[in-house]
Amino acid sequence: MLRIRPRRPVNNTFPLMKRLYIIAGCNGAGKTTAAFAMLPGLLDCHEFVNADEIARGLSPFQPEAVSVQAGRLMLTRLQDLVAAGESFALETTLATRIYLPFIKMARAKGYHVSLFFFWLDSPDSAVQRVRIRVQEGGHSIPEAVIRRRYEGGLRQFFSHYRSTVDKWVFLDNSNGIGQVIARGTSSEEVVLDSKLWQHLTITYHD
Numbered sequence: 001m002l003r004i005r006p007r008r009p010v011n012n013t014f015p016l017m018k019r020l021y022i023i024a025g026c027n028g029a030g031k032t033t034a035a036f037a038m039l040p041g042l043l044d045c046h047e048f049v050n051a052d053e054i055a056r057g058l059s060p061f062q063p064e065a066v067s068v069q070a071g072r073l074m075l076t077r078l079q080d081l082v083a084a085g086e087s088f089a090l091e092t093t094l095a096t097r098i099y100l101p102f103i104k105m106a107r108a109k110g111y112h113v114s115l116f117f118f119w120l121d122s123p124d125s126a127v128q129r130v131r132i133r134v135q136e137g138g139h140s141i142p143e144a145v146i147r148r149r150y151e152g153g154l155r156q157f158f159s160h161y162r163s164t165v166d167k168w169v170f171l172d173n174s175n176g177i178g179q180v181i182a183r184g185t186s187s188e189e190v191v192l193d194s195k196l197w198q199h200l201t202i203t204y205h206d
Helices: 031-037 053-056 063-084 099-106 123-135 144-157 194-204
Strands: 018-025 049-052 090-093 113-118 166-170 179-185 189-191
Touching: 018 031, 018 049, 018 053, 018 099, 031 063, 031 090, 049 053, 049 063, 053 063, 053 090, 053 113, 063 090, 113 123, 113 144, 123 144, 144 194, 179 194
Parallel strands: 018 090, 018 113, 049 090, 113 166
Antiparallel strands: 166 179, 179 189
8 A cells, every 4th residue: 555644736836827647657656545635635636547447347257348538538628627727637647659749738828747657576576466356356457558657657768758848756655665776857956766767768768
């Protein structure tokens, strides 16, 4: 279980700023658990868009069969929220560049975009977590897809997304504690585990 120390909602500092929070990481990284822990209390955000939940609403027994349709519905919902000027969050594995134009559009419309990337120490850990989730009644994902998204999400984060958002935080959630490894903005980077960060950057930055 992810443990995050309560603190004041960050929106107290900028009460009028529209905010977009991206909760990212591989399958099994604990994104949804983190979202429910962080968004309402810590970030004062009550709108959370999740393609997996949309897919389960369309096809509860075979959500993977409607993933493309769910993705389209999710993008439509995100565009509607931006048009309405609402603060909101979205969940993604970040394995493709599909959200890059959307982030740029949101920032152009005055949104402050924060990205939280939850990392696991290996694709094997991701596969095992999803396997446990299935045993507990959760939805299944093919192992090949989990492994592809694991690497893809890291490559996209290091090569594209962290330079596109206003603020990013990279957390190690291998032990379920959400330990911050590094954080940054467009003008600075703070690294708390330099050896691990250097390894990840060399491995996954294209």
